[in-house]
Amino acid sequence: MFTKSQDWYDLVYDAQGKDYEVEAATFRQMLHARGVPRGGLGGPPRLLDVACGTGRHLALLDDFDRVGVDLDPGMLERAAERCPGVMLVEGDMRTLDPGGLGAPFDAVSCLFSSIAYMQDVASLTEAIGSMVRCIRPGGVLAIEPFLEPGVVELGRPWATFVDRPEIKIARMDVPRVEGRCLQLEFEYLIADADGVRHVHESHRVGLFTREEIGSAFRAAGLEWSFVEPGLSGRGLHFGRRPD
16 A cells, blocks of 8 residues: 555656546546446436545546545545545455445446555455445446566666655656565655655555456456556456346
């Protein structure tokens, strides 16, 4: 989780060029193309965003009746500022409580590669099964994957730089592969009115093949498809729960 870097999380990904507005518009069209209603006399369609983070996608999908879930209470605090009136719940994607979340939903999403925090196929399958239990018959599950095994360039350094008048940030790491996981050791240098400081943050994420994720969708009883390029070039896994 981004527990130590929550204050700069959005700044870092803005600096990388992540365009939430374009992604949200594209995602909305994809959901409607797969049978998620556009709303009407019955009210807006219902969306559960799992691992909603700071609520950037959730805030833009405001034509849905939205609920957000995240494991990190600090991220949910930021989402609450961005999404007033939206139900936000602290929870683990592997053990979602359908009743407590107000299920069923027309669509459940898990975007920005958050599924990679499942570090093995068993956890992946558990998380997908948990999300499926929140979907109505005929509803849709959408998951944005991370990287597949063999894609990471070993020894290649990664860096992001934030250059704003009030703050400068450098985030660097050299990822390493350990089995079927990628170990990320983010090193931050932050300069602002309080001075310069260093923050270290570790992330360990799973590397899954497209077929492994597809198999987990099918095991949960979904009709699975994969769409490229998706929202950010990594594709999107879609699953429809049979009527």
